[in-house]
Amino acid sequence: MGKKERYEIILAGSGGQGLVLAGIMLGEAAVLEGRNVVQTQSYGIASRGGLSLAEVIIDREEIIYQQVQEPDIILALTEEALEKYAALAEKGVRIFYDTTLAKPRAGENLTGYPFTKIASDLGNVASVNILSLGAMTAAVPMVKTESLAGVIRKRFQGKALEMNLEALRKGVELI
Amino acid sequence: MNELFKKGRETLGREVRLIQGNQAMSEGAIYAGARFFAGYPITPSSEIAEDCSKVMLKVGGVYMQMEDEIASIAAVIGASLAGAKAFTATSGPGFSLMQENLGVAVMGEVPCVVINVQRRGPSTGLSTKPAQGDIMQLRWGRHGDQSVIALCPATVSECFAMTVTAFNFAEKFRVPVIVAPDEIVAHMRETFSLPEPGEVEVIDRKKPSGSxxxxxxxxxxxxxxxxxxxxxxxxxxxxxxxxxxxxxxxxxxxxxxxxxxxxxxxxxxxxxxEIVITKNFATEDADVLMIAFGATTRASRAAALELRKQGIKAGVLQLITLWPFADREVATLADKVKTVIVPEMNYSGQVAGEVQRVLGSGADIRRVNSYNGEVITPQEIRRVIS
Structure with missing residues (x-):
């Protein structure tokens, strides 16, 4: 699949899954590649639980309206999030979801992996965001995996760095 | 001063970064020479207090976490009178608590900047959701018969630039200046590059020279x-x-x-x-004029582009300065168009009412209001035309 000029991405799940941070890291990777980025988020008052989502728009041109209108790719890490977006798969939106927390669904453009379980097996359930990003960017070339790795190297050090790079690798290998 | 700038830049970094509106406002304050922050963190403005708690000490400034918003603005007034460029950041209920002391700053002509990130009310309302419901409070929140300046950015770059401008106006005119983005703009991240020292004008207050x-x-x-x-x-x-x-x-x-x-x-x-700042987008030949501010500017610009594809000549007047109101700019542009649309994230049409006051009761003014804590979309704006 060739790289498009513009990508609109939704990362949805529940508070505490690191979705806003995933949105920031995806955005930072695109900035490293010299592109314009707008990242927004929507969450409730709870720091854990409740529908939480991050939106990222990557474009070579100026990004005028800040919200995602025509998503190219969606990550759903909970049943609630998948329910909200599953119907878009029929319209051609690529949806990645977590089979640990959401019921499996059949259908074109719907791809399920046990992201949370794999992250947990790696030793840190909190790396589920990076693991998912790894899978998504391997399937759809929004940014280069190497740019994401660069962002991770900037943000983390020591054990956390190793673990997150490993999570990214595992995510890429899923595809 | 140059030494402080250098120090500020080393702390803040140089490269193109993806930063939040709130962060751009704290960086704008540092760039403008602010070296005193007192505040009480409140969503959706908390990142400003957080940033200042880290950066202020590194640039030789002071960060004070206060017991509440009344004390915060009081400390800001004191610091400013002692010669510092001083500011605070708050939202919703916190901004209400600051009104009395903001009146003190008006009366004492004390330069200061207050950032009020607008969230959905009334009262504690939906603390994490956007609104533009404080427009009248910005202007009239204090008792008495007073005047302040209020600015409203729509992008992360404008968050930076308008915070610098807010300090310039505060210093130049000895008046409180309020920067009032909505939650969307304050929490949004965009590509941003910090200007070099001297690239953006920074104004300091006039000092006495006589005996x-x-x-x-x-x-x-x-x-x-x-x-x-x-x-x-x-x-x-x-x-x-x-x-x-x-x-x-x-x-x-x-x-x-x-x-x-x-x-x-x-x-x-x-x-x-000098104070009234507006931006025009494709207004020269417009038949339909959207008058917008903050995040609704972005939805309006997207709506105008779509309408033009359908053959409808639409343009956008962005109000960056909300107070004093852009009477002349609104009247001049609206005079040439058939329809005016005012989208805003409030029920009461606070800016639409001002536009109506300027244009008179005969004008075709269409309101687009959202008050559910969600943003206004380009489609919602387009709908009032077709």
Whole structure:
């Protein structure tokens, strides 16, 4: 699949899954590649639980309206999030979801992996965001995996760095 | 000052970064020379307090976490009178708590900046959701008969630039300036590159130069603004929230009161053209004009582009300065169009009411309002045309 000029991405799940941070890291990777980025988020008052989502728009041109209108790719890490977006798969939106927390669904453009379980097996359930990003960017070339790795190297050090790079690798290998 | 800039830049970094509106406002404050922050963190403005708690000490400034918003603005006023460029950041209920002391700053002509990130109310409402419901409070939140300046950015770059501008206006006109983005703009991240020192103009308050014993803190120069000395300097002076004379001491003479009240308004009226900032997008040949501010500017621009594809000539007037209101700019542009649309994230049409006041009851003004904590979309704006 060739790289498009513009990508609109939704990362949805529940508070505490690191979705806003995933949105920031995806955005930072695109900035490293010299592109314009707008990242927004929507969450409730709870720091854990409740529908939480991050939106990222990557474009070579100026990004005028800040919200995602025509998503190219969606990550759903909970049943609630998948329910909200599953119907878009029929319209051609690529949806990645977590089979640990959401019921499996059949259908074109719907791809399920046990992201949370794999992250947990790696030793840190909190790396589920990076693991998912790894899978998504391997399937759809929004940014280069190497740019994401660069962002991770900037943000983390020591054990956390190793673990997150490993999570990214595992995510890429899923595809 | 240059040394401080250098220090600020080393701390803040140089490269193109993805940063949040809130962060751009704290960086704008540092760039403008702010070296004092006092605040009480509140969503969706908390990142500003967080940033300042890290950066202020590194640039030789002061960060004070206060017990509440009343104390926060009081500390800001004190710091400013001691010569520092000072600011605070808050939202919703916190902004309400600051009103009385903001009145003190108006009356004492104390330069200061308050960032009020607008969230959905009333009261504690939906603390994490956006709104544009404080437009009238920005202007009239304080009792009495007073005037302030309020600015409203729509992008992360404008968050930076308008915070620098807010400090410039505060310093130049000895007035509180409020920067009031909605939650969307404050929490949004965009690509941003920090300007070099000197690239953006930074204005410092006028200081007195005459003999300290002759200093009168409320005798204005020809530009309508009096020089301001610093507490702790050889200029010993008095500032009171009660009616005072040219020397700052209590004065109940009606002629003095009339002079003081008028001066607080006139210094802003005199510089109105400099203070009122607007941006035009494809307005030259427009038949449909959207008058927008904050995040709704972005939805309006997207709607205007779509309408043009359908053959409808649409343009956008962005109000960056909300107060004083852009009467002349609105009247001049609206005069040439058939329909005016005012999208805003409030029920009461606070800006639409102002536009109506400017254009008169006969004008075709269509309102688009959202008050559910969600943003206005380009489709919602387009719908009122077709």
């Amino acid at each position: 300290p014993k002759d200093y009168k803190p409320f005798v204005a120069d020809a530009d309508g603004v009096a020089p301001l000395a610093a507490y702790g300097s050889e200029y010993v002076f008095h500032v009171s929230s009660s009616m005072h004379g040219p020397d700052g001491y209590s004065n109940n003479d009606p002629a003095n009161a009339a002079w003081r009240v008028a001066q607080l308004h006139r210094k802003i009226e005199m510089h109105r053209d």
